[in-house]
Amino acid sequence: MDLEYALSQTNVCAEQQAEDCGIIVFGASGDLVHRKLIPALYGLMRRRLLPPRFYILGFARSDISEETFRERMRKAIIDAHGEQPPDMLNGFLAMCRYSAGDYNDPAAYNRLAGRCSVCDKDFDSSGNRLFYLALPPELHPVVVERLAETGMTAEGPDRNPWARVVFEKPFGHDLQSAIALDNRLARVIASHQIFRMDHYLGKETVQSVLMFRFANAIFEPLWNRSYIDHVQISTLESIGVEHRGGYYDQAGCLRDMFQNHMLQMLAITAMEPPISFYADRVREERTKLLRSIRPWSMDDLGSWIVRGQYAASPASSSSLPDYNSEHGVRPDSTTETYVAAKLLIDNWRWQGVPFYLRSGKGLQRKSSEIAVTFKRVPYSMFGMTSKAQMPANVLILKIQPDEGIDLTIQTKQPGPKSCMSSMALSFKYQEVFGITPPNAYERLLLDCMQGDRTLFWSREGVEAAWQLIDPVLAAWREKPHLCPLHRYPVGSWGPEAADELVRKEGRRWRRPPEMAGTHEL
Incomplete structure (x- = not known):
């Protein structure tokens, strides 16, 4: 049986557009960026949640041209969202830049800092920067240390402009390595700048x-x-x-x-x-x-x-x-x-x-x-049915693939007999x-840009x-x-x-x- 759902007109919604910023993505040639990050950022743009002054600067070892990078991003978006209006897709790709270099090379970070400065001016992004580390955990500390050496993680008075660093899981390989990683990070960036991602x-x-x-x-x-x-x-x-x-x-x-x-x-x-x-x-x-x-x-x-x-x-x-x-x-x-x-x-x-x-x-x-x-109910009064035979009520919070909520309850079947049946209240x-x-990455990326670590x-x-x-x-x-x-x-x-x-x-x-x-x- 279909139920008619009425949505309340008093919805409380705090979804707001992100602040102007640039996102610098490390590991930009990797699978995670293609499958999740770029499609998520494009999804935010479609929902008008990306700021008007915004750019994406990819960084990876792969020595590819900026045009090749944009074409890979185009394919990633189409694979995830299907064919898109050309004006919208081209407008998003126009915000994408690319810089190649080795993650351990200080000179590469000097070049990256220069590219960030140029992008800040070209896109008038207020100097706010979000560094996303789509990298193996063993590279996390050296990347952050190099960023700090070049001043890219420095923040202004009252965190204006701000700089934040997002770490993909796993955060450490065990307790000892997680503590060691946190201690290294604490020497170069503040705790409020650290966003440890768990996409679930x-x-x-x-x-x-x-x-x-x-x-x-x-x-x-x-x-x-x-x-x-x-x-x-x-x-x-x-x-x-x-x-x-x-x-x-x-x-x-x-x-x-x-x-x-x-x-x-x-x-x-x-x-x-x-x-x-x-x-x-x-x-x-x-x-x-x-x-x-x-x-x-x-x-x-x-x-x-x-x-x-x-x-x-x-x-x-x-x-x-x-x-x-x-x-x-x-x-x-x-x-x-x-x-x-x-x-x-x-x-x-x-x-x-x-x-x-x-x-x-x-x-x-x-x-x-x-x-x-x-x-289960403490006592059964329905004929020969024992307490043990009475189905329990179950609340199911479905995460994937079909997101929703089910609640199973017991009710009487239509007819002269007291026949019991399980019903699912399904949302x-x-x-x-x-x-x-x-x-999920859309919500979390938006939270990163808004500084919400909940x-x-x-x-x-x-x-x-x-x-x-x-x-x-x-x-x-x-x-x-x-x-x-x-x-x-x-x-x-x-x-x-x-x-x-x-x-x-x-x-x-x-x-x-x-x-x-x-x-x-």
Whole structure:
């Protein structure tokens, strides 16, 4: 049944155009810039959120002409958005410049500083600069130090003009390297200039969790151990490592997904209400939550965490090979492509409520969601139906591919008998608002230009996450028998051991879409 949605005429919207600035993109010839950054910036221009005085200056090792760079940007935009009005696309490309050089060469930064000065004058951009480091983490400190040496990160009185630096994940390879990186950065730039990017925090549904919880009186009173049975957070991918084999084999799923995306989604789902929506207050509560997670027992790690690695399957329609046969991956690699974990949070709100997190590649379907399962009714009065047979209410916050919110409830089927049926109250962003939700990078880039760090990692948050993850990585390295690597076939839902992780507690993983047998209102 279709429902007619009425949108309130009292919407509160703080979306404003960014300040005049230039964006200097390091790693400008890389895949991330082509697939995400340039399409996101173009999307902001289409929404009239880019400032009128603005430029993009790409910097990379590739010795290409400015015209070649613009043509690559043209292709990136068309690949992401389809054919565009020529005037709009050409107007955007006219703001693009390019400079080649080695990331370690001081002379290259002197040339870059000169290009920035010319662009500031040509585009009248007020001297504000946003440096985006789409680079491997080992290059982060040297790039920032070189920028500081040439004065490009210096700010004016009262931060006018301003200079900000955006760091793509991962921020460090472990706790020690993350602390060392922060200490090096602190010697050359101020903390307010640092923006640690986690693009999952820019996804519409992830952002909506905070507003859903704290702007609706009917849910927040239920958001605790008295009413919630358990929470599942999933980020599942059907693809393999693709062209990232070399990087992924050094990182693995725990570093690539858990240390950042998964723990941030957990923090937003479970954090306490901040006293205001001011960036530092929100980030403080996220960090408090991360510090409340109970460390896993290293002597019994296999009872809490399951790790797996995908293997080719003749029964699957996917053409993915064994992980160890992927380009850039060592043939004898024991790097995990799947992790499932149970976490407990030691605080008043969540004591005793299990949080189940899972992420993996080469699985049956792409799906990212947060599923909150409420406790069943305390007593069943409906005929022979027992409490155990009564389905629980489940709130599903769908992150991708179809962003929206579902709430399953129980209701009576039409007819003379007391027959019960599950119904899904379903909300989809695209259907309700008539638009596809903006790319996560659009929101985060806009926040960078506006100086809003609400959706970015704090130093304390990064360290809290690594403090939880580091002991697990050490145990896998030093005592692998405590948590064996399970092979799972491509196209499956992951290792059988992951199913057992929740099954032994009388629960099961959701396998989206899980609306078969329900009616959508």
